[in-house]
Amino acid sequence: MTDHTVWDYAPAPESRDLANLKPAYRMFVDGEFVEGTGEPLKSINPGTEEVLAEVSTAGPSDVDAAVRAARRAHEGPWGSMRGSERAKYVYRIARLIQERGRELAVLESLDNGKPIRESRDVDVPTAAAHFFYHAGWADKLSHAGFGPDPRPLGVAGQVVPWNFPLLMAAWKIAPALATGNTVVLKPAETTPLSALVLAEIVAQAELPPGVVNVLPGAGDVGAALVGHAGVDKVAFTGSTEVGKLIQGQLAGTRKKLTLELGGKAANVVFDDAPLDQAVEGIVNGIFFNQGHVCCAGSRLLVQESVAEELLEKLRRRVSTLRVGDPLDKNTDVGAINSREQLDKIRELSAAGEAEGAERWTSACALPDRGFYFAPTIFSDVHQSMRIAREEIFGPVLSVLTFRTPDEAVAKANNTPYGLSAGIWTEKGSRILWMAQRMRAGVVWANTFNRFDPSAPFGGYQESGFGREGGRAGLEAYLDV
Amino acid sequence: MSEHRVAVAKTYKLYVGGAFPRSESGRSYPVTDHAGAFLANAAQASRKDARDAVVAARKAFPGWSAATAYNRGQVLYRVAEVLEGRREQFVSEVRAAEGAGADEAGALVDAAIDRWVWYAGWTDKIAAVLGSSNPVAGPYFSFSTPEPTGVVAVLAPQDSSLLGLVSVVAPVIVSGNTAVVVTSEERPLPAITLSEVLATSDLPGGVVNLLTGRTAELAPWLASHADVNALDLTGAPEEARTDLERAAAGTVKRVLRSPVTPEDWTREPGTARLRAHLEMKTVWHPTGV
Known part of the structure; x- marks a missing residue:
């Protein structure tokens, strides 16, 4: 557009x-x-x-x-x-x-x-x-x-x-x-x-x-x-x-x-979040390391009132990601680690389409040889779908929506996993309220995928x- | 000749969700004292009772875990107060259950009361002692805080009917977990009387659920239950421990193994049990203007 x-x-x-x-x-x-x-x-x-x-x-x-x-x-x-x-x-x-x-x-x-x-x-x-x-x-x-x-x-x-x-x-x-x-x-x-x-x-x-x-x-x-x-x-x-x-x-x-x-982290975006900043965090959350991250923000939960606007910004941003030669310093998304993992990502993505989610895949060029998968975003995802429940471990984001903070917490916690979670909002009290309720070992607020040896990590x-x-x-x- | 008064015998029931139901199975089993004399019939809990208890514990978890540490501390202290008031009853029940002499039983009950006081004081110190502010190498504020694991299934010690029971239950609920407890199989009566104390100490219903019955029958259901987050094997039958641990692996439960050597419940507990039922949560936020 x-x-x-x-x-x-x-x-x-x-x-x-x-x-x-x-x-x-x-x-x-x-x-x-x-x-x-x-x-x-x-x-x-x-x-x-x-x-x-x-x-x-x-x-x-x-x-x-x-x-x-x-x-x-x-x-x-x-x-x-x-x-x-x-x-x-x-x-x-x-x-x-x-x-x-x-x-x-x-x-x-x-x-x-x-x-x-x-x-x-x-x-x-x-x-x-x-x-x-x-x-x-x-x-x-x-x-x-x-x-x-x-x-x-x-x-x-x-x-x-x-x-x-x-x-x-x-x-x-x-x-x-x-x-x-x-x-x-x-x-x-x-x-x-x-x-x-x-x-x-x-x-x-x-x-x-x-x-x-x-x-x-x-x-x-x-x-x-x-x-x-x-x-x-x-x-x-x-x-x-x-x-x-x-x-x-x-x-x-x-x-x-x-x-x-493993994990299936919810990354929760409220309507008052700075959306451009959130987009960067979402991209880092799911496309960092080709999404081969146990704490990846693979389930994006967006407040309904900003979902369309955010999705448009997100697709625009993701379409600029460069996929290719891992040794190129300009590369944003490298190679999938193995053919086996590539097959698994393809299989789960196909399941997302079959179950009725809307698939958007970046039109980026992919190298002729090697294992690559173009960044993909599924919208209209429901909690019962495999792409909302199973760890894909690849550059594939599932987008769900919510209306109230209570609903966001319920959906975020609706998983047997509990490794990480993300919150995007300008409201400090809401960050702490959400952080207390999300059953996850690491909670990133207005940031994602930060690691430090002094900060305990686990699920x-x-x-x-x-x-x-x-x-x-x-x-x-x-x-x- | 004065007429002899007939005592009112107590019916010992389960304690689930703050109520005292019989086993849904209608089963009971005879409990004898240390010398083999009949004391009472205890309810013999079934798989369904165990599942009901898990439902009650799960339902109680959001409220209890969100209660302030100050509030939880006062509730635990209240348990000690009410227990102290019924000291003589517990001395007599522990004597009957364990065959202890009056002095020994008295010391065990006193230690059980004091244990509640010890844990009552922990509620608002756990986060300060175990949590941290993390000096990360970047423009972020990062802190870690201990949180309760969730619903903990506890197989209470078989020998120590009151002090051992208190010593395994208090470290579970002190931090906001809720518990499903299988009591000592042969010595269950002090546990049921303890539930009367819990029910009148402002402990919300469902925070502690007590099941009497056959440990070997109930434990596998709790070990494999998908809504149980942790399993304390202290009172597990020796021959069942490996299978219970294996069942617990099916949902990655936190397992507190039974001690290598029998625990001395009269010693100060330390924090190992308390720590076993905690999750560390790390929160990050950028700093900036």
């Missing part, structure tokens, strides 16, 4: 060479990079479908060896080390991530498909910040409110997803090390590379062998790890479906478990339990 021009941009690709890509990567156990006994996997660049590298994977005996190495390290140097010394090792990791920031950012965008702007400005610096923040806790745990001498749990088995490969590894490893645990980490099958460079960093930081071990592989490696009798603590970030399996698998054991699972209900970040996040790794 409204006239607008999409400006042409000259390509501004970041150099692929910065990633120092190697033809083959090996797992990291007991301070050494070694071949695994599992079937090697090929990590794909989802932006081009080219093979990036071959990665050795762990077999059952490797899981056992890694857990034993972690146990030895815990009973040996790491467990008996003073917190002040442990802290300095964790600080070293933070600094090395900063020093190798460009390399990590390019590698992450190659392996994951996320825009270089995001890996450079969000993933890598926030990963470094997590190590820096938690390092400071290592010698201050007696001040954390968990008693005079809170003890670590022992060996932590950690399984992380493919959407923020390095950042999720940092969220897991940093608090575990700061509290005195040792770690066996399994990165996601489709994105193992940055965790293995993080292992190089751990080696460069001269951590004692076995304190951090990294085992690439598929779900079977994760299942073997969390089920290993030598693991004291399990931390998982991923789908609610797998989270339930892990919780069930751990039934009857004494392992401490924390889960950070209500089927979005999982336990927190990551802040003083509250330490509890997950302490025997308290």
Whole structure:
């Protein structure tokens, strides 16, 4: 309707060479990079479908060896080390991530498909910040409110997803090390590379062998790890479906478990919200990281009186998003991480159309090769539709409307999930009223998708339990 | 010769939604004292009673969780006051249930009363002790505040009929959760008498619901119930614990496992139980002019 021009941009690709890509990567156990006994996997660049590298994977005996190495390290140097010394090792990791920031950012965008702007400005610096923040806790745990001498749990088995490969590894490893645990980490099958460079960093930081071990592989490696009798603590970030399996698998054991699972966040826009600002927040909420975000604002709830106006502004803005080469600094939306995920997004989008929602898809150009999905907005969405209930984990927004604040709260909370929520309004008392009533672990008001190591993050209900970040996040790794 | 007066025996019923219904199943089971002598028939709650109790607890949750901490503190303190007034009755019931001597039973009842006082003082301190203002690296104000998890199913300890019960129920409701409690199976009578105290202490109906009956029969329904947010396995039968945890995984319930070694209920509790039934909520807002 409204006239607008999409400006042409000259390509501004970041150099692929910065990633120092190697033809083959090996797992990291007991301070050494070694071949695994599992079937090697090929990590794909989802932006081009080219093979990036071959990665050795762990077999059952490797899981056992890694857990034993972690146990030895815990009973040996790491467990008996003073917190002040442990802290300095964790600080070293933070600094090395900063020093190798460009390399990590390019590698992450190659392996994951996320825009270089995001890996450079969000993933890598926030990963470094997590190590820096938690390092400071290592010698201050007696001040954390968990008693005079809170003890670590022992060996932590950690399984992380493919959407923020390095950042999720940092969220897991940093608090575990700061509290005195040792770690066996399994990165996601489709994105193992940055965790293995993080292992190089751990080696460069001269951590004692076995304190951090990294085992690439598929779900079977994760299942073997969390089920290993030598693991004291399990931390998982991923789908609610797998989270339930892990919780069930751990039934009857004494392992401490924390889960950070899926979401279907409501992003609620009231009629008094500054709409242009809200549009930016909505776009960030659902198109950040291709919508591969567990806390994505995937259900937009708009007050009826401004719904049409907001939708028009939103479509206009979304039509300017540039989808394409993850390494191009102008790219807003990169590649979908895998063909499997692309198929899932297509399937749920088709269900949205079949169930009668109105589909609008950006007319943006898509590259010929690679896994891409154009930003899509469904309006006329009803609560019973799959696209309003199920986590799509892609650049697809479902728009529903409401009339009263009570209705907004009821619709926002009408989900088994409870990870995050958004509120857009100029009225302060309404923000706090809504924030109290929304059953979600993180509430962003007049902003969205903000993360900080000092701010606890985690879900209500089927979005999982336990927190990551802040003083509250330490509890997950302490025997308290 | 003066005529002997016949005592009025109490009918022990369930406590659900602030009322005292019999089990919808019509079942009851005999309860004996420590020496095996008959004390009373207790209602034997059914699956449907458990589901009714969850409905009552869910209905009570919005009001109780939104009550001010000051209000919740006064209600919990009121429970202690009313309990103190009926101390002798509880001493006699605990003696019968647990076979304790008069002094020991008296000490247990005193500890139970004091436990309510201890928790009453926590309501308005939890947020200050566990919450935080988060110094994030950007122009935002961020704070984290603990909130109640929701409806908590509690399998009360089998041994400690009053002090153990109070020690698992109070940390659930102190922060605004509501509870469905399966009492000690063999020693349920002090729990039902406690419900009379709760009903007359301004505790809104449905905040605590007490079911007497067979723990092994009721627990699986509560462990798998989709509207139960958390499960306390303290009094779960040993052989059922793994299955109950597995059932709880179906809706990602928070599970408080039974302790490795039997708990000493007379010790000061600490905050572990209280923390087990909390969710941390982090709120962000930009700063600027």
